[in-house]
Amino acid sequence: MLSREDNELLCRVGPGTPMGELLRQYWMPFLPSTELAKPDEPPKKVRLLGEDLVAFRDTRGDVGLFPVNCPHRGASLFFGRNEECGIRCAYHGWKFDVTGRCVDMPSEPEDSTFKDKVRARAYPCHDVNGVVWTYMGPRETPPPFPPFEVTTLPADQVSPPLLMLEECNWVQALEGDIDSSHIDFVHAKVRSDSARRGTYHRDKSPRLDILPTEYGACYSARRRWDVEGMSWHRITQYVLPYFTMIAASDPSLVSARAWVPLDDESTLQIMMRGRLDRPVTEQEQRQARDPFAAWGGYLPATSDPRTRYYTKANLHNDYLVDYELQKELVVGIPFLVNLQDRAMTETMGPIYDRTREHLGTTDAMVIHVRRRLLEAARALRDEATLPANVDAPGLYRVRPASIILPEGESWVAATENARQSDAGVPIAWVPFAS
Numbered sequence: 266m267l268s269r270e271d272n273e274l275l276c277r278v279g280p281g282t283p284m285g286e287l288l289r290q291y292w293m294p295f296l297p298s299t300e301l302a303k304p305d306e307p308p309k310k311v312r313l314l315g316e317d318l319v320a321f322r323d324t325r326g327d328v329g330l331f332p333v334n335c336p337h338r339g340a341s342l343f344f345g346r347n348e349e350c351g352i353r354c355a356y357h358g359w360k361f362d363v364t365g366r367c368v369d370m371p372s373e374p375e376d377s378t379f380k381d382k383v384r385a386r387a388y389p390c391h392d393v394n395g396v397v398w399t400y401m402g403p404r405e406t407p408p409p410f411p412p413f414e415v416t417t418l419p420a421d422q423v424s425p426p427l428l429m430l431e432e433c434n435w436v437q438a439l440e441g442d443i444d445s446s447h448i449d450f451v452h453a454k455v456r457s458d459s460a461r462r463g464t465y466h467r468d469k470s471p472r473l474d475i476l477p478t479e480y481g482a483c484y485s486a487r488r489r490w491d492v493e494g495m496s497w498h499r500i501t502q503y504v505l506p507y508f509t510m511i512a513a514s515d516p517s518l519v520s521a522r523a524w525v526p527l528d529d530e531s532t533l534q535i536m537m538r539g540r541l542d543r544p545v546t547e548q549e550q551r552q553a554r555d556p557f558a559a560w561g562g563y564l565p566a567t568s569d570p571r572t573r574y575y576t577k578a579n580l581h582n583d584y585l586v587d588y589e590l591q592k593e594l595v596v597g598i599p600f601l602v603n604l605q606d607r608a609m610t611e612t613m614g615p616i617y618d619r620t621r622e623h624l625g626t627t628d629a630m631v632i633h634v635r636r637r638l639l640e641a642a643r644a645l646r647d648e649a650t651l652p653a654n655v656d657a658p659g660l661y662r663v664r665p666a667s668i669i670l671p672e673g674e675s676w677v678a679a680t681e682n683a684r685q686s687d688a689g690v691p692i693a694w695v696p697f698a699s
């Protein structure tokens with residue numbers, strides 16, 4: 266449970282809010298590169314941390330990201346012409362390059378130097394492995410770019426990102442990823458022999474053990490394994506401020522999920538996945554571009570960023586719940602990416618009122634992560650200090666794990682190397698849902 270005040274502090278990310286200021290200290294993934302497929306195409310609207318922006322790819326291929334309102338008199342740069350290394354406002358023709366420099370001001374006299382005094386606020390962008398990232402913070406020189414495994418693998422080994430728009434606050438969406446106990450309910454099948462994709466474990470009450478780290482935390486959710494005397498540890502990473510790496514279930518896949526707040530009430534899930542062993546096939550790429558195809562896919566988007574990656578199955582049609590399917594699965598929604606999770610987190614309301622909840626032992630990681638976020642937001646606001654991972658890129662070189670150990674053996678010691686990207690050991694993994 267949180268006080269009303271702490272819940273507000275935790276959830277609100279607009280300009281000037283303490284949590285918004287914390288999130289602005291980090292590089293943030295916000296758009297798949299395919300949205301800005303070619304140079305000089307019309308700009309796209311972007312909404313991020315409650316700000317309305319426009320993004321465009323200039324003639325050289327560089328990405329620009331500006332507040333939507335033109336620095337002259339505020340007309341929308343969405344109507345701007347993206348031409349010859351800059352965007353030209355349609356209203357009076359002022360033109361800006363990706364750095365925000367005003368490079369042409371044809372409405373003023375030819376001998377005017379006014380254009381040298383005007384700048385657009387430009388957020389630096391970095392386009393890597395299929396995802397465009399930006400830095401919206403106060404520094405002139407952004408902090409180091411986060412070298413996650415998925416951002417540093419060769420491009421052909423990385424899938425297009427999996428994307429899902431969620432109509433709720435980013436924190437409740439994020440909390441679903443650090444809550445191992447739900448896998449035995451909302452992702453489960455009713456009978457172990459069902460052919461439907463779902464989990465089925467006999468031990469449905471995991472014991473959580475949290476390891477706080479400089480970059481956030483990781484935790485083990487321990488269940489009794491089917492073999493007497495053995496325990497199964499699902500070890501998930503949380504990297505400040507909104508990245509997760511779910512317990513490993515494949516020998517070659519590395520991933521990082523981001524729960525990116527478009528504003529206080531809409532979140533874009535960006536799941537980045539790469540392979541250590543080989544390039545991604547064309548079929549795998551196709552699947553990643555339309556991951557919800559089996560349940561209606563995405564609805565056509567308008568220019569509004571909140572309509573992109575919005576699935577046909579959604580809050581307003583109960584996710585097309587199917588009671589026939591529900592005879593085999595706990596919930597009558599298929600286990601497709603995070604659709605089942607979303608049905609749980611969106612229905613909490615746009616910003617869940619945490620004064621009303623009742624937390625149990627399996628919510629320990631949720632409690633820890635909230636505390637870390639609140640502490641970090643307050644430390645920035647009150648003491649101007651930042652979490653270590655803003656400036657220590659090595660802290661992003663981590664992996665999740667999943668491992669079966671004799672009862673009583675320390676998961677922390679047993680996975681010391683497996684939790685490091687660069688320790689030269691294989692991924693520690695256990696198959697997950699079938």
Ligand code: FES
Nearest residue numbers: 335337338354357
């Ligand atoms: S408002 Fe953009 S050039 Fe005038």
Ligand SMILES: [Fe+2]
Nearest residue numbers: 441447452606
């Ligand atoms: Fe889940």
